[in-house]
Amino acid sequence: MASRYISRLARVSSHLSPNPLMASEKEAALAAAPPSDSPTIFDKIIKKEIPSAVVFEDDKVLAFRDISPQAPTHILIIPKVKDGLSGLSKAEERHCEILGRLLYTAKLVAKQEGLEDGFRIVINDGPSGCQSVYHLHIHLLGGRQMNWPPG
Secondary structure: OOHHHHHHHHHHHHHOOOOOOHHHHHHHHEEEEEEOOOOOHHHHHHHOOOOOOOOOEEEOEEEEOOOOOOOOEEEEEOOOOOOOOOOOOOOOOHHHHHHHHHHHHHHHHHOOOOOOOOOEEEOOOOOOOOOOOOOEEEEEEEOOOOOOOOO
16 A cells, blocks of 8 residues: 555656656656546645645635745645545536636735735646546746646
C-alpha cells in the first residue's frame, strides 16, 4: 500500500514539475488512475494527512500552494467534499454553488496574493486535458506575464 502511494505521489509530482517539453505532465495524466471513489492525494491534504502550505480555507474549499509551481504564484483550489466532481466534465446542476464558490475563492486568493495585474485560472479535465488528480481543482497562476495560446 505504501509503495503504491509513493508511486502515485511520484507521478503527481512529475506532473507538477517544470518540463520544457511538458512530457512528464502528459505522462502523469495518461498514467493517472481513472476517476473512482477512492481517496485522492487531495483528500489526504484535506484531512491533514499530507502537509500543505494552506493560503485559504473555509468550510467548503481549501487553497494551498502547488509543490512545484509553474508560475511565481501557483495555488490549487479544491472543494473539501468531492461529491462526484472528479473533473469539470462530471459537473451537474447540483454543483453550481460549489463551482461558483471555487471561482470566487480564486478571486479572493488572487487579491490576497497581490495579483492586481492579472492571473490565469486553469482547470484540466481528463487525460487529453492533462488531468492527473481526479478531484476537481483549479490552478491559480500569476506573478508573471502569461502567454497565449496556452499549452
